[in-house]
Amino acid sequence: MERSRHICAFFCACAVLTGCSTTPAPRGEVKGMSVSGKEMAQSDTNRIATIAMRDNLESLFLLMDKLYRRNPAEWKKTGISREESIKRVREAVEQRQPWPGLQGQRDIKALSLALTPDFGGDRVAALIYSSADMIIAAHDGKTEFFLIDGLDAQHIYNAARNIEIAVWLLGSRRNSSGKVLLLADDISENGRNLSFEREFGKVVGRLDLMAEFLTEKYRRAGITYMQNLIGGSFLQFLPVR
Template sequence: MRLSTAILSVLIFSLLNACSTAPTSHGEVKGASASSREMGQSDTNRMATLAMRDNLESLYLLMDKLYRRNPAEWKKSGATREEVVKRVREAVEKRQTWADLQGKHDIAAMSLALSPDFKADRVAAFIYATADMIITAHGGKIEFFLIDGLDAQYLYNAARNIEIAVWMLTNRRNTAGQPLLLSDEINATERNLSFEREFGKIVGRLDLLAEFITEKYRRAGISYVQNLLGGSFLQFLPVR
């Protein structure tokens, strides 16, 4: 009996040890490389720059995922998928117009890209228009320095625009009665909500930055009062 108990204990210990050594890594946080340009950035500028970078990367990821679910869209351009993706990135980051959007920008471009009768590449138009709207909400800039200011309400509005766009993609139909673009899917055998999660990341970053901008000015007033009080009441007294 004692032998059986000892063997059982050894087996349990081995199993627990195997579980503890199983790979559990899910990646690690990575910071950007230091740059001399950061000397001209406040903490707020840096946070806004990183948030913008991540939001654009999320849109490019969504573009790739949308093209995989809607391959007929990129084929409308007569180019390869990789070429279209590259063109969209360049147009966004160089602040160029997108021909299929008829010179429209930000919310006007989003409205056109999500209209039921839009015939051109809807994925490229939608991603370009959404990126343009976000950049417009940031004062038309992608990178931010000490001379730049941000309007918290515009950032908040941009987050709501993303939510509206996601609702349109889910519920609006084209002239043939089909979804504007295939994205998330829930059925008896599959549950794919990766599009919603990625859009949610963009909304979260925009909302956090909007709140942070608002908090910054409130905290500046509090810090000013604290400094006044500190000057009068919170100084150490001489002891010799």
């Protein structure tokens, strides 16, 4: 009887270990945008640009939440909760409204103001709003794109460089007290937290890829035209009967 119990326990342990080894840890899955009737008025390029814009804005809103958690004094300047601060910035971005704390400035002028050492307002809100506004401005002031829309690859490329400059200033500039403008990435004896750099890097990567894709699109259009022209004249099969 004792031997039977040991054998049963052994096989149960083997079953548990087998299950652990064959069941992969959850790692998420690819998620696309929901299907809508608007797609009928979008080319592949329009669709990619719309998805990239959505993801870039979501990255910025995620960064806003993370920056508020590391810099709670910023949202407390407004007298409202952190969640309400995030909601207001999101609404201002999505509705293309000016941000009150930026003196009516937009895109790169707003971004420059948000990163001045003596800026006294909610710097997190100002930084995220101005970054989003600058990216949207680089996309001709739009967040969704259709067949009638055109995008300038150089403007989108410039937006990527502006984000890189903003991140560098965020970590290198000091206020009058000698402190960094905002606490973000942290490398200390307790560990390394580079999540801010990674998320900003995603934004830069998407912008660069979009700029390169647009440049390639127009170049390939010319090549395709020539291929069709040559193929139409010389690469057709000849009749055999």
